Amino acid sequence: MADRFDHPDHDSSVGSFMMGLLTGMVLGGGLGILFAPKAGSALRNQLSEQADDLASMATDGYHEATDRVGQWVEKGRDAAGAVAEKGKDVYDHAREAVKNGVDEAQRYVRDAASGVAGTPAPTSAGSSVPTGSSGSGYSGGSHSSDSHADSTGA
Numbered sequence: 001m002a003d004r005f006d007h008p009d010h011d012s013s014v015g016s017f018m019m020g021l022l023t024g025m026v027l028g029g030g031l032g033i034l035f036a037p038k039a040g041s042a043l044r045n046q047l048s049e050q051a052d053d054l055a056s057m058a059t060d061g062y063h064e065a066t067d068r069v070g071q072w073v074e075k076g077r078d079a080a081g082a083v084a085e086k087g088k089d090v091y092d093h094a095r096e097a098v099k100n101g102v103d104e105a106q107r108y109v110r111d112a113a114s115g116v117a118g119t120p121a122p123t124s125a126g127s128s129v130p131t132g133s134s135g136s137g138y139s140g141g142s143h144s145s146d147s148h149a150d151s152t153g154a
Helices: 010-035 040-117 141-152
Strands: none
Touching: none
């Protein structure tokens, strides 16, 4: 029986296999070294640096956000102050308008009352009260009783 090692192409196929195996080992070793993880202390140092960088970025972001919020709050206070001042001005104008309206209404009522009574409106210097005869024929108590006695013939 023929032994398989007695085959004439056997030497060339074994050489090719050995050459492939050796090439694979060299390439695999090189890639393994290239992509191998770092040593524990070096890895911890790298992670610590990255964590510090992230913490610094978060702190910077927080400070920037609080600065912006502070600016917005200040703008809001300014706007609220302006609105409050405008409201105070409107209140003062409305108050003055109501006061003027009340004064005018009081003058109107005084003028209307004086027109109904037929007398001039009272002034602060004094009141105008009519004196003398009013055309009613009444001139006093005792005088009229005397005239009544004359007419009866006594």
